[in-house]
Amino acid sequence: MEDAVLSLSKEPLLSIENLRTYFYSRAKRAFVRSVDGASLAVARGETLGVVGESGSGKTVTAHSAAGLVTGSPGVIGGSIRFDSRNLLDGLERYVKVDERDGRVMAVEKDERGWREHAETLMRGVRGKEIAMIFQNPRAALNPYSTVGAQLVETIRLHTGAKGQREARERALHWLERVRIDSPRLRFDNFPFGMSGGMCQRAMIAMALCAEPSLLIADEPTTGLDATIQSRIVDLLARLKAETGITTLLISHDISVIQRLSDRVAVMYGGTVVETGRAADVLAPQAPARHPYTAGLLASIPSAETIRTKSYLQDIEGDVLDTIDVPRGCRFYGRCSRVTEAIRERCANLEPPLGEVAPGRRVRCWLHVKQETPA
Amino acid sequence: MTAMRMRRYVQAPGPVGEISELPLLQRAETLDRVYVGYGLLVVALVFASYLLGAFGWLPHDPQAMNVGLINAAPLTPGHPLGTDFLGRDLQSRLILGIQAYFLPGLLAVAISLVGGSVLGILAGYQGGWADTVVTYFDNLLDSFPRLVLILLVIAAFKPDIYYIMVVVGVTGMPVIANLIAGKIAFLRQKSFIEAAHALGLPARTVILKHILWYNCRALLVIQATLGMAEAILVETSLSYLGFGVQEPTPSWGNMVQAGANYFLQGNFWPSTAPALAILATILGFQLLGDGLNNILEGKRRR
Numbered sequence: 001m002e003d004a005v006l007s008l009s010k011e012p013l014l015s016i017e018n019l020r021t022y023f024y025s026r027a028k029r030a031f032v033r034s035v036d037g038a039s040l041a042v043a044r045g046e047t048l049g050v051v052g053e054s055g056s057g058k059t060v061t062a063h064s065a066a067g068l069v070t071g072s073p074g075v076i077g078g079s080i081r082f083d084s085r086n087l088l089d090g091l092e093r094y095v096k097v098d099e100r101d102g103r104v105m106a107v108e109k110d111e112r113g114w115r116e117h118a119e120t121l122m123r124g125v126r127g128k129e130i131a132m133i134f135q136n137p138r139a140a141l142n143p144y145s146t147v148g149a150q151l152v153e154t155i156r157l158h159t160g161a162k163g164q165r166e167a168r169e170r171a172l173h174w175l176e177r178v179r180i181d182s183p184r185l186r187f188d189n190f191p192f193g194m195s196g197g198m199c200q201r202a203m204i205a206m207a208l209c210a211e212p213s214l215l216i217a218d219e220p221t222t223g224l225d226a227t228i229q230s231r232i233v234d235l236l237a238r239l240k241a242e243t244g245i246t247t248l249l250i251s252h253d254i255s256v257i258q259r260l261s262d263r264v265a266v267m268y269g270g271t272v273v274e275t276g277r278a279a280d281v282l283a284p285q286a287p288a289r290h291p292y293t294a295g296l297l298a299s300i301p302s303a304e305t306i307r308t309k310s311y312l313q314d315i316e317g318d319v320l321d322t323i324d325v326p327r328g329c330r331f332y333g334r335c336s337r338v339t340e341a342i343r344e345r346c347a348n349l350e351p352p353l354g355e356v357a358p359g360r361r362v363r364c365w366l367h368v369k370q371e372t373p374a
Numbered sequence: 375m376t377a378m379r380m381r382r383y384v385q386a387p388g389p390v391g392e393i394s395e396l397p398l399l400q401r402a403e404t405l406d407r408v409y410v411g412y413g414l415l416v417v418a419l420v421f422a423s424y425l426l427g428a429f430g431w432l433p434h435d436p437q438a439m440n441v442g443l444i445n446a447a448p449l450t451p452g453h454p455l456g457t458d459f460l461g462r463d464l465q466s467r468l469i470l471g472i473q474a475y476f477l478p479g480l481l482a483v484a485i486s487l488v489g490g491s492v493l494g495i496l497a498g499y500q501g502g503w504a505d506t507v508v509t510y511f512d513n514l515l516d517s518f519p520r521l522v523l524i525l526l527v528i529a530a531f532k533p534d535i536y537y538i539m540v541v542v543g544v545t546g547m548p549v550i551a552n553l554i555a556g557k558i559a560f561l562r563q564k565s566f567i568e569a570a571h572a573l574g575l576p577a578r579t580v581i582l583k584h585i586l587w588y589n590c591r592a593l594l595v596i597q598a599t600l601g602m603a604e605a606i607l608v609e610t611s612l613s614y615l616g617f618g619v620q621e622p623t624p625s626w627g628n629m630v631q632a633g634a635n636y637f638l639q640g641n642f643w644p645s646t647a648p649a650l651a652i653l654a655t656i657l658g659f660q661l662l663g664d665g666l667n668n669i670l671e672g673k674r675r676r
Contacts (some may be wrong), residue, residue, distance in 0.1 A: 069574055098387050127574015140569040144588035153583075206573060 001237040002279040010043035012081075013246045014065065014130075014214055019078035021057075021064045021105065023071040025323065031104060033322045034060040035136050036270035039353070044216070047240065049261030050276060051254060051296065055319045058250045059268040062216045065248070067122040073109040082130065083213070087121050103325075128158050131207035135219035137200035141191035145201045148187035151175070151209065158210030164299075173204040177242075178235060197228035201235065208239065216248045222254055233259055254300055258282055266293045269320035269330035272353060276360035288356040288367040329365065337366060406665040411458050412660020413599065416655055421468045424476045434463035436470045437622055438446025445641040458629070458644040459636055467624040468651055474613065474625035478539040481607035483598050490550025496580055498558025508555065520545050524612065525608035535609060542608050550597050552623070557590055592670035596663045603659035603669060610652050625654050 021035040035057040042048040050058045063069050065080055080087040093115040098106035126194075134140040142150060151171040152164065161167040168187075175183035177208050178201040182189045191199055207215060220236065221229035233256055240247060240260070251257050257264060257278070264281040265301065266274040274281060274290040281293060284304070290370065295315035305312060317334035326332060328347045338346050354359045354368030362368065400406055434453075437528075440461030450584065454464040473540045493511070496504035515523075524541050531537050561567055570580045612618035614628025620627055626648040633645025 066572055068568060125574075132569075132572040134569055134572075135564055136565060139565045140585055142570070144565045144586055145584075152574070153579075157573075157575060157579075185640065203569070209572070 012366050013042065013044045013083060014248065015039075015079075015081045016061065016065060017076070017081075019061060019064055019080065020104070021060050021069055021075045022073055022104065023105075024073060028323060030323045031107070033104075033270050034037045034324055035064060036322065036325060038267065038271050040265045040272055040275065042246055043263075043264045044213075044246055044263040046259050047249055049251065049257035049264045050267055051252060051264060052267035053252060053296075053319050054065045055322065056177070056267040057254075058267050059218055061248050061267070062132070062248060064132055066216055067118055067126055067237075068132075072111055073107045074111070074114075075311040076104070076107050076109065082112050082125065085121070085125075087125070088118075089121060091117055091121075097353065101305070103217055104275060106290050116178055121204075127154070127212075128210050129212050130212060130214045130216060131212035132216045133200070133203050133207045134216060135222035136196075137203045138194075138196055138224070140190055140203055141199055143191055144202050145186050146190055147187075147194065147199075148175075151206055154206045164328050171205075174209045175202070176203070177239070178208075180205075195228070196224045197231060199231050200224060200228075204232075204235065208243070208245070211243075214248065216250070219252070221251065226242045229256070237262060241301075254282065254296065266290065266296070267323065268292050270322050271330065273331065273363040273365070274358075275353070276359065278338075280357070280360055285346065288360075290362045290364045291335050291366070292331050294337075295334075303306070318337045329363075331364075339366075342366065387647030388615065395635035402668070406668045409661035409665030410669065413594050413658045413660075413665060416658025417662065420472060420476070420655060420658075424472045427470045427473050430578060431468055432463075432466040434466045436462060436624060438462065445636055445644055447643060448647075455647055456552040457593075458470065458633060459641075464629075464644065464647055467629060468626070468648060471624045471626045471629060471648065472650075473605050474535065474619040474623070474627075475609040478535045478609065479602050481536065482539040482543035482546065482605040483601040484552055485540060486601050487594055487598060489544065490597075491554055493547060494554025495558065495586070498555035498562070499581060505555070508548065508551050512552065515545050515548055520608075524608070525617065528617055533620070535618055538607060538608065538612060542605050545600050550594075553593055553597070554586075554590055558585055561585055561589055583665065592666070596667045598668070599659050599663035599666065603656045603663070606652070606656055606659070649674040 002226050017039045019035050020033070023034060024030075025032055038051070038057060038061050040048065040061075042277045045365070059067065063088070065182075073095070075088070075091075076097055077092070078088065091114055094110040094117065097104055097110040109204065112183055114364075125328050141147065151174065152167045155161050155167045155170050155174075156164075157168065159167075161170055172183050172187060175186060180198055180201050186194065186198065186202075191202075194202070204220075219235065221232050226233060236247075236249075237260055239245070247260070249257065249260055261278045264274075264276065264278045266273045268283065274293050281288055282288075282297065284297070284302070292315070295313070298313040299315065300355050301312060305348055313332055316336065320330055320333075326347075328339045328345070328349055329351055330337070332338065332346045335346070345365045349361050349365075351365045351368050353363045356362050356367045375534055440457065442461065443450070443453070443457055444459055446453055446457040446461075448454065450456055453463050453465065455463075455468065458467065479567035493504075493508050493592055497508040500503075520542075523545065524538050525539055527541050567580060567584065570584050571577075575584075609618055610625065610627035610630070613625040614631045616631070617676045618627055619625035620631065630645045632653070633641070633643075633648070658659070
């Protein structure tokens, strides 16, 4: 069992261990292993940034943590600890996983029982303790109701606001806090009458008005104009400074992650391949780095590459097909740093997420010593 | 062989920019508004007449016979719409005839709206067995002519208009259920429904408020007007056939039937007046539903 509590100074608020969320593709008669043994932990008050290409399992991990996975079979194993509770407590009895040499071959799941039990575990948590903001904010607001009405509804649900008038006051207060200008006018606007950035601000207000302890921001800047993206990032940074809320930030935009996160987890093929302090993981020159992280960083333009007019590097090959997960390292097929000395291991044995420096773990045979001979 | 249905598309004469400058009366929006206006007028008239009948504020006693003045023409002094074959005042009987379908029709509409919504939510949200049940229920009702079902109920119980309207309501349920299930299936993929769940709103609130109230209310209003038109049609045709409201209680259907005996003798008016009333009313409800459909539901498509 890999321990996911990654030598944190503080006790984690959310810790996900060995999470597996699969979806069944009827057409291919195979499992899409969207999240396959991912482990991460977010300490109180910190922001954990999760990066990775599309299809690396970032969003599904976040949705699993919020209990929002709707596909089947969905979450089939692992543990999600939030605060002092286990959000998957006792759910294993609804799932029967048939595993053969480390690979899931068949899953039986009582989805109804799971859903009902999971809902009782999530009661009072989702929305109240764990809030979420989404990409494409305009679609995340109900187009048939005013922003104010939706905000008031959430406030009345989660806070002790007595009566419509007090809830309205609080809603206006929150619209001010997310810096929507002329909140009194915007209160009665429908989502289609507002810009994407303003919708996202309203969405953030709705997420934060219950004063949750964890905010999951799932690609909060995707679908917005570049200038608006930057404003939203500023807003998130400022709210973070004001409230000190613990944040799980999902993004494929490394610059967003860089500006907001304290620690970073890099995901690839449904699992975490590298974690550590943001400054260490995303530093231009870092020792003992996962080749995938190196590739990601080399593919974004920096002041350096612009000055020297050098080409950006892409990572060869395609995102891992999570239907047909290789036996060895998930990145083996695309890795450019395999040496002959470890090729055998890379191809056949999945590396553990090993500690290479205090608080820094990498899932790569280049940096991790093999514990037991294969 | 079926005839070919050719649809013609004509480019408007003049610069293309002027297409929107069609004369007021030729614009689709104008027509929709005329429909809705007419429909609302009919609804208002029907409702007002219902109240008149309910309180008994009628110009004449609708049952008082006057053998000296049978099958009188319209505009006879004291009887602006004439009298029937027993000399009863047609105007009073037409107003009272609304009692025959007004409340029963509302009952039918209420049954199909509530039942249809519940079935639709089950089928759309639950899927699985509920979806199957709704589909088979729909097929079952489709395979029976509605009139046969109604006659069965009449034979099994009694020719009571409320029994008939329960059947009308129940047979109207699958249409609404299918519409709502389709809407839910469409909406479930929208992220605002997911966001509502993520904000911690209970499933009940999401279904009833965010889906049914915000997104289906227009559809329900439209279905209600169409359902009312259907109920009126069923009531009048059954009363015409003698299965619905029985003489001497007036219903537009049995008034047409009673007057029909004298139709060929030249006294066409006693059956034409209620027939025109049926036509105008059903047309009103249908056009109201149609116009509302175009205005409320079509707006987003344009």
